[in-house]
Amino acid sequence: MTPSAETTGTDRSRGLSTQEADARRARYGPNAVAEAKVPLWRQLLAKFWAPVPWMLEAVILLQLLLGRHVEAAVIAALLVFNAGVAFLQERRARDALALLRRQLHVTARVLRDAQWQRIAAEDLVPGDIVHVRAGDIVPADLLLFDGAVTLDQSALTGESLPVEAGAGNPAYAGSVVRQGEASGEVTGTGAHTYFGRTAELVRTASAPSHMQRTIFAIVQRLVLFDSLLVGLVLIYALRHRLPLLESAEFALMLLVASVPVALPATYTLATALASLVLSRKGVLVTRLPAVEEAAAMDTLVSDKTGTLTQNTLTLAGVKPLAPEADEAAVLRAAALASDDATQDPLDLAILVPARARGLLRDAPPRADFHPFDPTTRRSEGIYTVAGRAWHAVKGAANVIGPLCRLDAAGQAALEAAERQLGASGARVLAVAAGEAQDLRLLGVVGLADPPRADAADLIARLRTLGVRVHMATGDALETARAIGAQLGLGERVCEARGAGLRDVESCDLFARVLPEDKHAIVQALQQRGHVTGMTGDGVNDAPALRQAELGVAVASATDVAKAAAGVVLTEPGLAGVLTVVREGREVHRRMLTYTLNKVLKTFEIVVFLTLGLWLTGGFVMSSTLIVLLLFTNDFVTMTIAGDRVQPAPRPQRWRVGALVGAAFVFAALCLVFSFGFYWWGRTAWGLDPAQAQTLAFLILVFTNQANVYVLRCDGPLWSLAPGRWMLRASLADVVAVTLLAGLGLLMAAVPWTLVGVLLGATLGFALILDQVKRFVFPRFAIV
Template sequence: MSATPDAQAAARTAQADGLPQTDTATGLSAAEARTRLTRFGPNAIAEQTVPVWRQLLAKFWAPVPWMLEAVIVLQILLGRGLEALVIAALLVFNAVVALVQEQRAKDALALLRRQLHVNARVLRDGQWQQVPAEQVVPGDVVHIRAGDIVPADLVLLDGAVSLDQAALTGESLPVDAGSGKPAYTGAIVRQGEASGTVSATGAHTYFGHTAELVRVSNAPSHMQRTIFAIVKRLVLFDVVLVALVIGFALWHHLPLLDTAVFALMLLVASVPVALPATYTLATAVSSQWLAHRGVLVTRLPAVEEAAAMDTLVSDKTGTLTQNSLRYAGAVALAPGADENAVLRAAALASDDATQDPLDLALLAPARERKLLDDAPMRTAFHPFDPATRRSEGVYTVDGQTWRAVKGAATVIGPLCHLDAAQQAALEAAEQQLASSGARVLAVAAGTDEALQLQGVVGLSDPPRQDAADLIAQIAQLGVRVCMATGDSEQTARAIGAQLGLGDRVCHIGAGKTLDPSQCDLYARVLPEDKHHIVAALQKAGHVTGMTGDGVNDAPALRQAELGIAVASATDVAKAAAGVVLTDPGLSGVLTVVRAGRQVHRRMLTYTLNKVLRTLEIVIFLTFGLMLTGHFVISPLLIVLMLFANDFATMSIATDRVRPAALPQRWQVRKLMGASMVLAGLSLLFAAGLYVWARAQGLGPAQLQTVVFLILVFGNQAGIYLLRSDGPLWQLAPSKWMAAASVGDLVVVCLLAGLGVLMAALPWFVVGTILFATVVFTLLLDVLVKRPLFRYFAIA
């Protein structure tokens, strides 16, 4: 921390210098906060954007544009200025379309990020309240605790916290901070809690920028890796065909420049030019749809990954239960103690400032019974820490230090040095309350030397009314739901029985081998245990989803294929997760699974059609050259065909599809196998149409137009053939897909019939090719597609 100024230096440069000192007992007034917000602006940093013209130029600097630019140069050298101009125009058009689609996706992400508010606890008008971090102003009194991201530069007033500032300073070890010490924007609170006054906000913070809280992962998803694996195979196959073309050209003394152009175009035909735009658009459209249904996507690949999830590990509190803890009674175990004595001790080990539901559930009944009216003076408070699994209030009673402690029975019991009879009584009392599904805490009180077990308290958190039904619906989609809870085995089994989860309870322990197939419920789970659970499931071959809400859940949320931050999650959990639920319960999980399978279906259509058309195009063009001795299509028409096909395939991202009934995984061999069968049949059909066209007495240039139409019409037909497992007429396409198809066909037919950019064809020939393609596609749908899909287990 040598590069970090001390609290005094920070105060000298703070934005809050010159402002009246804030009354730390009441905080700012609402009116004063509004005035300072107007004066200093929102607590946010304006994002730096890349100019649109630079984004557009970047579209021309990549392998596919390089190959097309080389074709343009070669066309100019061959004296074909018109062809070079048209290819250049198409290249620009494609770049503009890709830029527009990416901008739409970025706008969607920006909308989602605006909904992922980071909140701050501030003291205003004497009341603690939560406000969006953007509304924090200099002079505000802010309370931070474990799991928070520090919303602004603070000078701490009281308490103690352990801060992870690795993202800001590069230091890997947490930094301890207490009264008079600074806490900087973007630091993660790992342990403890404290209050402080805001010294700087927004661009005026010491580090000059707020850490980006929600990052979009650029790591490729399973779908992207699968498609790129397929493309590698296609490119290798094309390299072999290119070698054949070059050898044939040299043997027959064909023009070298023309051959070079043709070879380049074969390679271009294998590259999924529209993949990035189609994938980004498909996931962005689904993300926007999800946002309107209470699910915010923080990483686009998470949408598609949801399609493959087959196991979901869910938190209990707030996700499966109502998260409305209520005092359910107490069992006194100390001599002379009664229920009120146990409740009073538990309340003295609690604090309002933590806003912990456990603490609030105990404080409310204690105050109603006036048990805290004569509370002793508190000198310190240690909030609940997952590492120690207890909270503690320190008081002064008769001049001596007196402690009230509450926490897990396995933790409190050893602190009280129980004998065998006392331990048996504690276990019996715990089991008595836990058997009803209540969460049980042990309570102890006394001096440091004589801490005495007072009893146990039960806190009920009944299951959500919709939880059992949602679990059943998720199970119908082929996803097994397990529950992870810090509660005892009895509590976990009682809740699991009510929800229909099963009754096999597992414990996570050091050195224990975990067999996830034998676990329906995980009891006494520490937050750090969740990472172990996820890793064990993944090792067993499961694609895993994990719900979480705390800072210690972040590793598990990042490890899981689908990390899900629940509605009450901390900022750190939201940053680590792939999706964030804004509504309590599991309804959002059901929604995101269905949306993920819809995206998978759309991209499956894209992938199958891409492989099918690539094989058909490159084989047809290569063997067309070798059998006829001349190029069966011009480079200009190849480029025009590719862009016409990409324009149609990009509309797949908006298509109306039915989600699959079971989890979906990408299997390259099966996809390639099905595509090769369909490509073989399509080649025979294309060859037959070409032979028919030659018999009509058409010239070489017109035959090139025929090839162009065959390949464009075939691509359109392939999209509709492959978009569903059932008959292609059962499910209507989306309006955008229908419009793209109609527009594409109309333009292509007009170009061919009028002879624009290609040799004109008789309208009879254009109509015959279109009609024959429709009939052939229907035959494939009825006779081939469905048995083929069943054989290769497609979708």
């Protein structure tokens, strides 16, 4: 139902009642656009429409052309099984993401039952009275009736220029409030907004992450390597007049062996499960790649207020600088340049003591007020005194000084007072008053925001994990240095411009930082090769949060900052960053195990099958057994996504050459063992060609199992117990293939004793490989 004229005329001093709001929500529905849901049957059929399924479907067709109907049915059954497993795993990941989405909705300030309150934006109804301010995403279509704002509608219209809106103007859902604040009445919600959608916070980026790019780069190399082997196989088959269809089928299976069938499901599942764990620990993930980007982060640029400090400002001192001003006059002017409605911690810290001293009892009538603006770095109250406009201004000393046209002596006195109050870590604001063209500097006020009790310890713990923390603050150099010393960050203070950015690595602290400077700091660190994290809370922090590999929106962040960040903290402080770093490194370790195992397995399988063809003159495994081998292997490797791992003690980077080199060493050793046992088993046990194919299949299945357990940790393979699902999958895999081989199902039967000998030999080989790992991992800097 479309909102009608009956929704207008809400009492703007009381807002809607709860009962009326509930009735309208039932009539108009939630303030959200229903997502287009793909039917489950279409999601399942999509698993059969991709390069890997196409190749397997081609193999099935070739089997039918060769008259092998049973083999074709077996491969078709395995294809259906794999599609079902991938479908269930991806659905599990989607369920985890859906839970996160429910926690990441935009909130709105709404007047209900004569009380201002915060509610989920989806609960807004037409006729609600809503207040928006800088940093908000407009939660529904509004008709403004008070205040003025600058709106960024670029995400909706593509127009980059901001739009000014005041009383009588609309503000459309999805717009970003860049400056100012205003109140308005909701005129449209959900699908009935002007642009047909609500502003939702969750934005899952589709751009590939470092991990995805690295893994796919490795896969491309494997496909090129296998293509070379396929060419050699086809040349061999033509020269030796092997059956053309069988040769084409075998060559196609070599390519299938190099494609990571389980990669998308494993990657999505690993990051989604990690995001679910993080949500229980107070960290909400807005973009899945941010989880594993945290593993590589070696530098964190942190805001001071509320993140490193308690965000509970108190008046630390007042210093008059004008002959006619005393402490009371300075504090009174600072209070007149403040406003309760902004809920700005700086304003509240000044208003409370000013009222306690009775300094505002005879305050003149206020004509206008300009809240703190990051671009001007000051706030201003305009009052009527003796029929003329009188201004009270407070802000950064280097901003207020020039406004007062100070001479050299006055500027020196201001800077000395700033240093004196800032030496203890207080934030210093200059205060001026007078007519617009004749502002006089009255003095400075110091506001103390002590460090959080856990901040120094968290910084030290991040340092032990190889993450260096820099502090960025708008405070003066002396204030930044004092706080930095208390937190153990160091005392080298720079400004975020000029020499400070040219030698950014030598700076422990950045002072006098403007919001736009944060983006420059992040870029400077990235140009020096650092993977950088950034914490922020304001609308102007959004570019820096988006630029950083790991953008972190703190607990008090605006909706725009949350939308730009990769993760959102729900608790103040840096504890959430420590949590996401550890969880990210666990995800990295799981995917490292998967990638190493995939490269090793590809080298081993394709080289074994190719050399087997050259040395025996025949195919050492049927296409049915190759497909069964791939699925039994993936059945276990997909469980790596939830395996128990030990996170690395330092930042992790993906090194393609090192990964391929280490995997090649392990694959060479596996090939020596595999070929040795294959030839011994074939000759000593007098196996016929069909039984030899079964033996080759068992060797490759069991060595893959050994590889997973050897590669999953840095220490001895018995030093870290595997995850419950991995252990169950391994046992099921070993039992299933042993029964198939012993009973002769889907393959020729081999003696039970031979299977037992192979299991024992594989266990012994795994222990040898585990010792070799102690030299290979450090040599290739794997961890």
